[in-house]
Amino acid sequence: MKVKQNLRVRIDAEAMERIWHWTDLATGEFSCLATVADDIIVGAVQLFDQVCTSASTELDQDALAKFLVTHPQPERVRAWIHSHGRLGVFWSQQDDACIEGLANDTCLVSIVVNKKREWKARIDVWQPLRLTFDDLPLDISVPDHNLRAECERLFNAHVVEQLPMLLPDLHGVPRHPFPLTPNYRGGWPDFDDDVADWR
Ligand SMILES: [Zn+2]
Known part of the structure; x- marks a missing residue:
């Protein structure tokens, strides 16, 4: 059942980095919780007290209550x-039970990862x-550092864009009737049919 096309989960780059570090550090499993902002952006991941084995991580209800x-x-x-x-990454019976235990009146984003950097994401x-929307795309949300103006200044200071030198066609005549100057900055000329037919 497709209720909403293009449904996808986004996650802050910083949150994803923390998850990979904890995944590397844990011998087996571990769990963490995170906030979800509008537009389904996962951020602010946090660990809570937990006891893990190589094959399970239990959401301790007391630790969860204390965390919340x-x-x-x-x-x-x-x-x-x-x-x-x-x-591998999959939803175990225990995972499904855990998700049911986190039922709420909006939604729950669940992500399972492993040491091979594989992941699986779903929304309940x-x-x-x-409803369960499984196998959703997971996009890393790269922070916007407001660098456009600085990048534009540096680009203009350092980069000269030159049009590629065009080889003459079979008749030995250049195909395009505009001058190729080393400092040409005007972008590509507008071709209309007349110009394209020029020969
Ligand atoms: Zn699991």
Whole structure:
């Protein structure tokens, strides 16, 4: 059932980096929670107290409650991320149970990763219908550092764009009747049919 096309999960680059570090550090599994902003952007991943084995990570209800009580925006904590260590990425029965345990009135983003840098992402909603959108694309959201003006200044200072030298055609006549100057900055000339037919 396709309710919304182009549904995808985005995650802050910083959040993704933390997840990969913790995935590398954990011998087996680990879990973390994260906030979800509008437009389904996962950010601010945080660890909470947990006991993990090589094959399981249990969401300790006391630790979870403590985490949410002390969180400044508990209503924004809508992502659960966990690693399978060296195993593949899939949703185990325990994972499904864990997701049900995190049921809420908006949505839950779940991401499972492993040490091979594989991942799988899904979104679950419970209201007004119980739906699961699985195998969603996961885009890394690169921060905008407002570098456009600086990049433009440096580009103009250092880069001279030269049109490629065009080889004469078979008749020995250049195909394009405009001058090729070394400092040409005007962009490509507009070709119309007359010019394109010029020969
Ligand atoms: Zn799992």
